[in-house]
Amino acid sequence: MVKQVTDQAEGLRRLLAKSGSRVVAVTGGPVGVGCTSTVVNLAAALAALGKDVLVIDERLGSRSVSAMLGGLHSAGSLRALMDGEISLDQACARHELGFSVLAASRENCAGYSAAQLGLLLSGPADVVLVDARLDRQGAFSLLACQAHDVMIVTRVAASAITEAYACMKRLHFEHAIAQFRVLVNHVSSLADAHTTFENLAEVAARYLTVSIEDAGCVAADPLMERSLELGRCVVDAFPSTQSARDFRHVAAEMLYWPMRPAMVSPRSDATVRSAMPASALADAGVAERQHA
Numbered sequence: 001m002v003k004q005v006t007d008q009a010e011g012l013r014r015l016l017a018k019s020g021s022r023v024v025a026v027t028g029g030p031v032g033v034g035c036t037s038t039v040v041n042l043a044a045a046l047a048a049l050g051k052d053v054l055v056i057d058e059r060l061g062s063r064s065v066s067a068m069l070g071g072l073h074s075a076g077s078l079r080a081l082m083d084g085e086i087s088l089d090q091a092c093a094r095h096e097l098g099f100s101v102l103a104a105s106r107e108n109c110a111g112y113s114a115a116q117l118g119l120l121l122s123g124p125a126d127v128v129l130v131d132a133r134l135d136r137q138g139a140f141s142l143l144a145c146q147a148h149d150v151m152i153v154t155r156v157a158a159s160a161i162t163e164a165y166a167c168m169k170r171l172h173f174e175h176a177i178a179q180f181r182v183l184v185n186h187v188s189s190l191a192d193a194h195t196t197f198e199n200l201a202e203v204a205a206r207y208l209t210v211s212i213e214d215a216g217c218v219a220a221d222p223l224m225e226r227s228l229e230l231g232r233c234v235v236d237a238f239p240s241t242q243s244a245r246d247f248r249h250v251a252a253e254m255l256y257w258p259m260r261p262a263m264v265s266p267r268s269d270a271t272v273r274s275a276m277p278a279s280a281l282a283d284a285g286v287a288e289r290q291h292a
Contacts, residue, residue: 021054021125022259025140025147027132027171028154029163034185035153036068037228038218039131041244044235045251046127047098054092054125055101058133058141065101065131066093070231072101078108082116088123097236100125106133106141114142121146127254138170146262151181151215154200156192161200172208175263180204181215183250193217216250219243 026042028035039055046053057065066072072093081091092100102120109117120143121128132144139145150171154164164182171177182200184193201212221243227234235244 021121021123021128022149022254022257023121023128023130023147023262024149024151024254025130025132025144026151026153027134027140027144027167028152029160029167031063033153033155033160033164034218036063036065036131037224037233038151038153038183038185038247039129040065040068040233041235041247042251042254043095043099043129044097044233045248046254048235048248049251049255051126051255052124053099054123054128055099056104056120056128056130056143057101058105058144059131060105060107064103066103068228068231069095069101069233078102078104081120082112088120097233104143106135109141109143112142114146117143118146134167134170137174138167139174140171140263145175148260148262149181149257150177150179150263151183153183153185154196155186156184156188156196161196165200165203168204168210168212169208172210177210177263179211179213179260181213181257183215184217186220187217188220190217216246216253218246218250 026035026039036059043053043055055065059065061067072095076086076091078091080086081088088102089100092102094100104117104120130144130147132140132147134140140147152164152168154160168177168180171180182197184196187193187196197212197214197217204210204212219242221234221238221241223238223241224234224243227237230237234241235247238244
């Protein structure tokens with residue numbers, strides 16, 4: 001009897017594990033709050049838990065995920081992938097810690113519809129983390145706006161909190177996002193993190209009518225900077241530090257977040273486009289390139 005119950009539980013676990021990728025868009029206010037380092041450390045922590053993780057890197061240059069990891073190079077181009085010339089695995093760079101990275105900047109995604117880009121999210125990964133790059137209006141890309149959850153990274157400093165609120169405000173009005181998850185980075189104490197979260201949640205609820213969930217906090221740690229100098233993440237380079245333990249805790253909690261509907265359904269985009277004449281589709285492609 002015990003064996004039967006165990007088998008049923010294992011079967012249910014496998015069934016739930018195949019229910020689709022959880023897509024989390026990670027963003028924040030000003031440069032320096034730690035969005036990209038958060039993505040990399042969460043990816044490493046989730047991979048250590050046995051999860052198949054895909055990181056979608058929307059940033060360019062020195063602020064990209066690949067640059068942070070010491071120059072990780074993609075195996076193939078995004079356009080070759082979108083044109084069906086290579087597979088998703090062939091387009092991704094595989095990091096030694098067990099997660100994949102796909103370079104997908106706004107420039108390279110220009111001209112593709114939300115439905116086409118949504119195919120990148122329907123692969124075998126358990127978790128897709130998007131290092132989201134906002135446009136000048138503070139809006140997500142057509143790819144990032146298909147996420148199930150939005151994580152806002154902030155710090156305890158008043159300026160960072162103000163920017164985090166402004167970021168949520170812009171995203172709320174651009175995409176009608178009703179819920180955000182907030183990660184307070186670089187904290188000196190749990191009390192500071194709690195106060196920061198409560199203040200931000202109160203203001204957002206009062207003026208934006210959105211709800212905010214606590215995604216956790218990460219301790220201030222000088223070894224974080226040292227790990228970046230080494231081209232590594234703190235979860236890998238210094239696993240016994242408090243910040244590494246914090247990232248592992250956040251990653252473990254992510255797996256129990258309720259699965260929410262994606263912000264934008266790519267199917268609706270595909271339906272609209274299929275009903276448009278060819279000339280209108282061409283015009284729409286030009287408009288997307290200009291917007292990007």
